[in-house]
Amino acid sequence: MKREQGLVILSILALVALEMMVGGSQAAVGMPPESAPLIRHFYKVHNTCANVEPFVRHQVQLIWANDKTVAPKLIKLLYADCMVNGCDASILLDGPNTEKASPKARGLAAFVLIDKIKQVLEARCPGAVSCADILNIAARDAVYLSGGPSYPVFLGRRDGLESNAAWVDFPSPSMSWESSLAYFESKGLDLQDMVTLLGAHMMGRVRCSNILDRLYNFNNTGKPDPSMEASTLTYLRAECPQKVRLGQPNPLINLNPNNPSHSFTNSYYSRVLENKSVLGVDQQLIYGEDTHDLSDEYAAGLLDFKLGFAFSMSRMGGLKVLTGTKGQIRLNCRMVNK
Numbered sequence: 001m002k003r004e005q006g007l008v009i010l011s012i013l014a015l016v017a018l019e020m021m022v023g024g025s026q027a028a029v030g031m032p033p034e035s036a037p038l039i040r041h042f043y044k045v046h047n048t049c050a051n052v053e054p055f056v057r058h059q060v061q062l063i064w065a066n067d068k069t070v071a072p073k074l075i076k077l078l079y080a081d082c083m084v085n086g087c088d089a090s091i092l093l094d095g096p097n098t099e100k101a102s103p104k105a106r107g108l109a110a111f112v113l114i115d116k117i118k119q120v121l122e123a124r125c126p127g128a129v130s131c132a133d134i135l136n137i138a139a140r141d142a143v144y145l146s147g148g149p150s151y152p153v154f155l156g157r158r159d160g161l162e163s164n165a166a167w168v169d170f171p172s173p174s175m176s177w178e179s180s181l182a183y184f185e186s187k188g189l190d191l192q193d194m195v196t197l198l199g200a201h202m203m204g205r206v207r208c209s210n211i212l213d214r215l216y217n218f219n220n221t222g223k224p225d226p227s228m229e230a231s232t233l234t235y236l237r238a239e240c241p242q243k244v245r246l247g248q249p250n251p252l253i254n255l256n257p258n259n260p261s262h263s264f265t266n267s268y269y270s271r272v273l274e275n276k277s278v279l280g281v282d283q284q285l286i287y288g289e290d291t292h293d294l295s296d297e298y299a300a301g302l303l304d305f306k307l308g309f310a311f312s313m314s315r316m317g318g319l320k321v322l323t324g325t326k327g328q329i330r331l332n333c334r335m336v337n338k
Contacts, residue, residue: 042155049125071142072204086320088160089131131333132157148264151310158327174280208240269299
């Protein structure tokens, strides 16, 4: 399945940091309408923090040198922010009833890295750079360090003033692709964005508790998911016992057993086509004609996947952004300014 004519061209243009003039203001190509106020080099244009991107990149490099899981952690954190209430850094706020405190947000990480980057930027550019922009830049840089595309991050987001656990509505890892698509469309994204962004499961880890139903009680049958390839089922059952002993932690396993180094790869899609996906929502991609075709396209061409991933990450980063006088520039990403 191809997005409407011109998608590939637009993706390439995004990779070379093309800027267009839309209605008299610069905007990212193909971005959601609400992202129109975002521009390239926002802090340089406004002379508030010209070197923000090198500052962020250096801090991400320091962490990535010792922890290759920082890329999937940052991608997941950005997804958790943008897909809940828009890209306003609300996921970073501490508190008893915040998004971060929601059981559905359990397992999110990289908060300390964002804190460190914010401290560095406050020392160099006080009160200038939003936590929402920091998160978007950091995720892009971690993707690039892992072998993925470097794409332009359009900037100018401001931080939200509230966070509510009730807003967190992440879909089940076992849901159908139709339900998953409805979720993505409700956020302002489309089918290609869904298939492309699910490709982030090329790296990272998941708790065994999220896949036990597929391994032991698929659809309450008392049997494993019949679509799962036999050797994959054997491997996952060995890693994820049906029950753990009292006090034993919930095991963590790689989302992509073919990629223990957490590098940017298109092997996720090959596993989808071979019925080797760890998550049910990933395996479901094989059942839709359009989702199957796009998975086949990405499995056959890493460059196509890189272009698509850059484009969809940029689109996700433009969802429901706050700009101008809305929101604020938090001085501490964990709390709103007094």
